[in-house]
Amino acid sequence: MVKWGRSSNVFLPNASRLYIDVGAHPEYATAECDTLTDLIASDKAGERIVHGLVEEGERRLADAGIDGTIHLYKNNVDSAGNSYGCHENYLVRRRADFRAFASALLPFLITRQIVTGAGTITRSPAGAHYSFSPRADHMWEGLSSATTRSRPMINTRDEPHANAELYRRMHVIVGDSSMSETTTLLKVGATDLILRIMEARQPLPDLALAKEMQAIRDVAHDLTGEATVELADGRRLTAVQIQSTYLDLVRAHVGGVIEPTPEVERILDLWERGIEAVRTQDLSQVDTELDWAIKLRLIERYQARLGCALDDPRLARLELAYHDISPTRGLFHRLQRDGLAATVVEDAAIQHATTAPPATTRAALRGRFVSAAVAAGQDFTVDWVHLKLAGGSKRTVLLKDPFRNTDERVDVLLTALEDPSAPVD
Amino acid sequence: MPQTHASGQPYEDDAPEPAPPAAKAESSDALDSLLDEIDDSLQTNAEQFVRSFVQKGGQ
Numbered sequence: 001m002v003k004w005g006r007s008s009n010v011f012l013p014n015a016s017r018l019y020i021d022v023g024a025h026p027e028y029a030t031a032e033c034d035t036l037t038d039l040i041a042s043d044k045a046g047e048r049i050v051h052g053l054v055e056e057g058e059r060r061l062a063d064a065g066i067d068g069t070i071h072l073y074k075n076n077v078d079s080a081g082n083s084y085g086c087h088e089n090y091l092v093r094r095r096a097d098f099r100a101f102a103s104a105l106l107p108f109l110i111t112r113q114i115v116t117g118a119g120t121i122t123r124s125p126a127g128a129h130y131s132f133s134p135r136a137d138h139m140w141e142g143l144s145s146a147t148t149r150s151r152p153m154i155n156t157r158d159e160p161h162a163n164a165e166l167y168r169r170m171h172v173i174v175g176d177s178s179m180s181e182t183t184t185l186l187k188v189g190a191t192d193l194i195l196r197i198m199e200a201r202q203p204l205p206d207l208a209l210a211k212e213m214q215a216i217r218d219v220a221h222d223l224t225g226e227a228t229v230e231l232a233d234g235r236r237l238t239a240v241q242i243q244s245t246y247l248d249l250v251r252a253h254v255g256g257v258i259e260p261t262p263e264v265e266r267i268l269d270l271w272e273r274g275i276e277a278v279r280t281q282d283l284s285q286v287d288t289e290l291d292w293a294i295k296l297r298l299i300e301r302y303q304a305r306l307g308c309a310l311d312d313p314r315l316a317r318l319e320l321a322y323h324d325i326s327p328t329r330g331l332f333h334r335l336q337r338d339g340l341a342a343t344v345v346e347d348a349a350i351q352h353a354t355t356a357p358p359a360t361t362r363a364a365l366r367g368r369f370v371s372a373a374v375a376a377g378q379d380f381t382v383d384w385v386h387l388k389l390a391g392g393s394k395r396t397v398l399l400k401d402p403f404r405n406t407d408e409r410v411d412v413l414l415t416a417l418e419d420p421s422a423p424v425d
Numbered sequence: 426m427p428q429t430h431a432s433g434q435p436y437e438d439d440a441p442e443p444a445p446p447a448a449k450a451e452s453s454d455a456l457d458s459l460l461d462e463i464d465d466s467l468q469t470n471a472e473q474f475v476r477s478f479v480q481k482g483g484q
Contacts (some may be wrong), residue, residue: 073478078478080479298460302467313475313476314468317471317474317475320478331459334462335459
């Protein structure tokens with residue numbers, strides 16, 4: 001990566017961004033997507049791209065005569081309790097009441113972990129138990145513009161990477177990284193459906209929580225789904241009740257605000273079965289589709305075989321293996337291979353997305369530009385909204401509309417790259 | 426190829442027809458064979474392996 005971009009921070013031909021984040025872990029940001037299938041393919045493509053880095057690293061170790069393997073985990077906490085995770089970015093229309101708008105999403109985000117959590121063995125002096133979300137214990141605020149310091153659920157920094165007069169960014173950082181494609185489908189799909197209803201200015205049920213930080217922990221650590229959380233109006237509801245209320249709300253808008261599609265139906269069906277699995281404690285309804293249930297089934301089976309306690313290091317090792325992104329070593333990938341984990345996109349679509357940008361957004365322009373500049377051996381600079389060729393001032397293009405996948409100015413740049421004698425300035 | 430980034434600091438941020446769910450039939454047996462396959466590698470130095478996985482910083 002450093003060799004390719006002479007930097008530890010690059011945009012790739014598939015229009016995604018790959019860089020080394022604080023703490024020296026690779027961070028991959030998919031390009032802007034306007035469909036869930038593009039997003040899932042791009043996300044999974046990212047695993048393959050960083051696995052390429054792992055293979056390269058292992059080759060270098062071998063060349064240096066060092067016997068070693070490199071493991072890269074797409075997970076949410078390390079063994080010392082440091083947390084990281086998966087950011088979701090939703091482009092929303094700018095509005096004056098953004099803080100209230102974002103706050104209204106919190107009861108949904110706090111309780112969605114009962115269906116979309118990654119699941120984890122939580123160890124404490126009192127013993128170990130399985131909880132819905134490894135990320136939940138690391139959240140300290142509802143909204144904030146800081147991330148590494150305060151760990152909010154929604155980052156409110158105003159950075160839309162698009163026309164700022166029209167758009168605002170809903171930057172959700174309370175979610176777990178998902179291995180399962182179907183879990184990603186539900187995590188992002190359900191959140192998108194709620195946002196669509198909010199953006200249509202339809203009324204939401206008032207589910208404001210009295211103590212958000214307490215609530216996210218109480219929900220995470222109660223696998224029965226029976227623990228109640230206190231609402232601002234004094235009521236006490238379970239996460240199952242709150243999620244069911246949101247599901248009913250979305251169902252009521254299908255055919256209205258929400259266009260009925262097979263994909264929407266698939267999201268709602270999985271959402272409903274996920275809630276039911278918690279309510280009835282019958283995981284078989286979702287144990288190939290939701291990360292926390294897939295992993296719990298695996299852990300319980302292995303624990304029974306070993307006859308050990310839940311805090312046994314071999315189970316912690318199993319949990320790590322689940323998140324290993326290696327297509328051969330990674331346990332999730334082996335589950336998928338054996339038909340024990342469901343898929344959303346074809347393998348070929350994921351492979352395609354490792355080099356090809358999403359075709360229907362601005363990403364298509366960025367991807368073409370990066371590929372052409374690399375092929376031409378030209379110096380260039382790229383970020384989410386700019387494409388720039390080294391040289392004259394007219395060689396910079398500002399792309400403020402993330403939904404536009406064609407642009408005459410970019411065509412001029414591309415022509416210049418193909419034919420250096422063509423006029424640009 | 427040379428590529429520089431506009432801002433010096435890294436940012437912090439970072440459908441077709443649905444496929445049918447994975448087949449459930451005989452999934453118990455499949456799970457057990459998978460555990461058979463990986464059992465040895467999971468048992469080897471599990472404690473040390475897990476303890477050595479520490480990721481500093483990040484979000």
